[in-house]
Amino acid sequence: MTDNDKVENPQLVDSHGMVLNNGPDVRPREASDAQLESLKTEIENLRRSVAAIAANAKSFGADKIELAIADVEETLKRNVFMSVGIAALIGYAWGRIK
Template sequence: MAPQKSPAVVALEQEQAAQNRLPADAELDKGLKDTFPASDPVSTTRTSIPTGAGPAESNIDESPRVAEALAASGDTSSYEGSATEASEEVQALRREVARLRESAAEIGYASVRVAQSEAEVVLDDVRDRVRKRPLAAVGIAALIGYIWGLTR
């Protein structure tokens, strides 16, 4: 006598047989239909509103209003002091972050100015050398051009 197959095995075999009967395109179409909401194209829009925290946004108060929410619910006994302290600490941290952001921007601008002045000094030095010895400068330029041409 042949062993009885469990209902799970019978269902698996039926499902595999049904899948083997379907062509590959039909399976792809079925998968796309099953995931219809996710298959919609993504909208590619751009906003003209900047998203970075600029100077105008640094004055915005975004701290949580825990004390106000607790006061509205009527239970301020144990949380009022800690919520006020937390709010003050958040404000202090926001001020520190704003100060650090301004310092980083100043350092960046200063380093750009230093690099520009150094480049101007090097350019002035090269101009002075070319004026003092024009034939040597033309010879060096010709040699560099010849070597560049050999490597191409």
């Protein structure tokens, strides 16, 4: 089998990566159906994986935001004068813009 044959006629595999029997006794339609079923299964597995990753990323992002907010609140409580100065500066800048 040459390299061109490998590109034009790739081996069909199932969802576990095992090569499907595509010998002379297997009809091309059956092999294609088996490959299609394997691809559908793999897509469903990927969909579940992406959903799990998205759920974890969402909770991770929310945790990071909550931690950052808590840090800012703690810093502002410890430095009351700096808090008042920042508020005054923001108020002044807001007033100048409007």
